[in-house]
Amino acid sequence: MGDNAVAARENMKKYLLMYSRALRVHQHVKNLLVFVPVVTAQRFTDPAVLLQASIAFLAFSLCTSSGYLLNDYLDLRNDRLHPTKKTRPLASGELPLLHMLVLVPLLFLLALATAMLLPGAFLATLLLYYCLTFCYSLWLKRLMVLDVMILAFLYSARIVAGLAATTIAFSFWLLAFSFFLFLSLAFVKRYTELAWARDERHGAIVQGRGYEVGDIPLVASLGGASGYLAVLVLAFYLNSQDVMKLYRDPKVLWLLCPIMLYWISRVWFITQRGEMTDDPVVFALEDKVSLFMGLLVAGIILAAR
Numbered sequence: 001m002g003d004n005a006v007a008a009r010e011n012m013k014k015y016l017l018m019y020s021r022a023l024r025v026h027q028h029v030k031n032l033l034v035f036v037p038v039v040t041a042q043r044f045t046d047p048a049v050l051l052q053a054s055i056a057f058l059a060f061s062l063c064t065s066s067g068y069l070l071n072d073y074l075d076l077r078n079d080r081l082h083p084t085k086k087t088r089p090l091a092s093g094e095l096p097l098l099h100m101l102v103l104v105p106l107l108f109l110l111a112l113a114t115a116m117l118l119p120g121a122f123l124a125t126l127l128l129y130y131c132l133t134f135c136y137s138l139w140l141k142r143l144m145v146l147d148v149m150i151l152a153f154l155y156s157a158r159i160v161a162g163l164a165a166t167t168i169a170f171s172f173w174l175l176a177f178s179f180f181l182f183l184s185l186a187f188v189k190r191y192t193e194l195a196w197a198r199d200e201r202h203g204a205i206v207q208g209r210g211y212e213v214g215d216i217p218l219v220a221s222l223g224g225a226s227g228y229l230a231v232l233v234l235a236f237y238l239n240s241q242d243v244m245k246l247y248r249d250p251k252v253l254w255l256l257c258p259i260m261l262y263w264i265s266r267v268w269f270i271t272q273r274g275e276m277t278d279d280p281v282v283f284a285l286e287d288k289v290s291l292f293m294g295l296l297v298a299g300i301i302l303a304a305r
Contacts, residue, residue, distance in 0.1 A: 022103075033159050033162065033178075034165065037168045060161060062107050066108040069103055073100055122161055125160050132150060144209070149183065151186035177237065190209070192271060192280075194213055234257060
């Protein structure tokens with residue numbers, strides 16, 4: 001009886017881990033971007049605002065898991081040829097297709113139900129995000145340059161959703177900064193895929209993408225330039241009246257610029273050396289130097305209050 005109970009627990013752990021991987025629960029950290037407007041507007045001491053942002057985080061997590069599963073199904077053939085994506089539950093056969101067909105609409109409906117608790121603008125943002133995710137998985141990811149622009153927009157959409165959920169005033173500075181930053185990281189993702197195709201000699205064209213191996217130098221140039229543009233937008237923002245109104249000592253915030261320049265440059269050095277994972281955002285959340293940079297940024301913002 002004891003052995004059967006242990007075996008049952010082990011099987012349960014195995015299935016929970018498999019579903020966690022299939023739903024990409026670890027990717028939900030990206031949805032913490034809905035809290036960015038709360039931090040930049042210095043509303044993180046307001047319980048009502050924090051509750052709204054938390055509900056938005058839950059809704060986006062359900063929505064993104066549905067989108068990830070749908071993307072895995074639509075990209076099943078290419079994933080099975082990829083060095084790391086072939087181990088995903090759907091591509092490897094661990095997750096039955098029937099389960100996927102049930103989970104995709106179920107998670108999406110739960111996301112919609114959760115979004116109903118927030119202002120209508122949040123629901124509209126969530127629906128736009130899901131529609132773009134579907135179009136990206138089906139077609140847009142095969143169009144060079146436009147694909148990385150869509151990825152950057154999808155990341156920025158989380159910040160827009162945070163603004164909509166909390167009814168915090170819209171900030172074009174914040175959106176411009178996030179778009180260029182995530183555009184740079186989207187180019188990192190494409191560079192990594194192209195470098196793998198080059199090193200593994202899988203031909204001049206990456207399957208399912210609109211790029212060729214010969215595009216690597218241009219992808220690196222565009223990605224680095226996008227990251228530096230994000231820092232330029234940050235510098236203009238720090239010199240604006242918006243910052244003067246929000247912070248007691250705004251000059252301290254200028255320390256953010258060299259930190260961001262260092263971090264973006266380091267990310268691209270690591271990418272060119274072939275040490276970057278296929279998801280730069282997840283890499284940043286696991287990289288000790290990046291986490292230390294994040295603590296420095298938090299400390300500078302608090303010191304400027």
